[in-house]
């Protein structure tokens with residue numbers, strides 16, 4: 001009986017430690033790349049082992065989940081983080097920077113290239129979106145330029161910036177490259193192409209209705225608009241977006257369209273790819 005009690009308490013300890021670390025999901029992509037993620041933000045956190053030390057990309061699983069992230073990292077590698085990178089400056093990606101800096105990690109805010117990692121900058125989701133290509137795993141961290149769990153958010157770069165960002169990503173790696181979005185499941189380049197196509201379909205439809213004089217409320221109930229939105233709902237969530245987020249997406253798309261008009265009036269860029 002005593003033995004049984006010891007056994008059950010040991011089991012309890014085991015399961016509680018599993019429960020503690022399981023708030024972070026860990027996906028091994030290759031020998032030198034793991035993707036970690038916390039439920040709250042679903043941000044894809046990259047853990048890359050390089051000759052120069054461990055590199056952590058976008059270390060923010062969610063509030064109160066940083067120590068769980070620590071544990072998950074220590075369970076994979078027996079050493080601290082050397083470098084911290086962010087795909088962009090939003091808090092759901094940068095929220096853990098200070099935590100890992102305190103442990104000796106160096107936050108990199110400028111150009112960063114190692115033998116194992118190539119860095120390029122684009123402008124789409126924010127004014128500076130950092131893209132990191134990891135050669136060994138043939139994976140590309142693209143931040144919120146691409147999202148497989150949400151609608152596109154091309155607000156800083158507009159249509160031109162978005163298209164250039166996608167082109168720049170397509171030029172990295174090859175057809176087999178894994179594209180790791182800021183949030184949602186990693187995907188192949190074919191999904192990124194589909195995402196671009198759907199984004200242009202969305203923008204063109206909103207432009208058409210906006211130019212017809214329809215207001216946001218009328219655009220929201222348009223069946224074609226709803227159908228196009230569903231193309232981004234890869235996980236078939238119901239509803240895909242909260243009402244407020246849906247409304248904001250249309251409003252912000254209209255802002256981008258209005259900006260595009262002023263660019264065109266200034267005569268600086270032909271936006272030929274819109275007819276795709």
Ligand SMILES: [Zn+2]
Pocket residue numbers: 043090092093144182183
């Ligand atoms: Zn994000």
